[in-house]
Amino acid sequence: MVRKYVHHNKKERPNSLSISLGSVKDSFEYLKQLCNDKSVELLQTIEVNEDNKIDVIFWTEDFPELIGISHFIKDKNGYISFRLDFSETTL
Numbered sequence: 001m002v003r004k005y006v007h008h009n010k011k012e013r014p015n016s017l018s019i020s021l022g023s024v025k026d027s028f029e030y031l032k033q034l035c036n037d038k039s040v041e042l043l044q045t046i047e048v049n050e051d052n053k054i055d056v057i058f059w060t061e062d063f064p065e066l067i068g069i070s071h072f073i074k075d076k077n078g079y080i081s082f083r084l085d086f087s088e089t090t091l
Contacts, residue, residue: 015054020061028091031060031067032084039070039082048074056082066090 019038022031035058048054052074058067068086075081 015052016057017054018057018059020059020064022060022067023062024060024065024091025062026060028089031058031091032086034058035068035070035084039072039084042070042072043080043082046072046080048072048080060091 021034021038026034038058039056042056046054046056054072056070056072058070059065060067066089068084068089070082070084072080072082
């Protein structure tokens with residue numbers, strides 16, 4: 001499931017996607033692995049403008065709890081990479 005993310009202050013977060021996966025009953029380590037696997041998969045298809053970034057927000061499917069955010073960036077050489085951030089998790 002993919003949905004638009006609305007930040008806590010009710011303003012839309014630009015350049016973002018939301019993906020639901022896993023369950024609140026899954027271990028946090030398992031959920032982190034799911035986020036990593038999906039981020040690696042997205043590297044094949046995601047389009048990022050140079051010097052821009054796209055945030056992919058990961059939520060649990062059954063009850064929407066924030067797992068983490070994957071920050072995708074494109075460098076000057078056209079290489080796209082991501083960094084996972086779990087510091088805002090609500091689990």
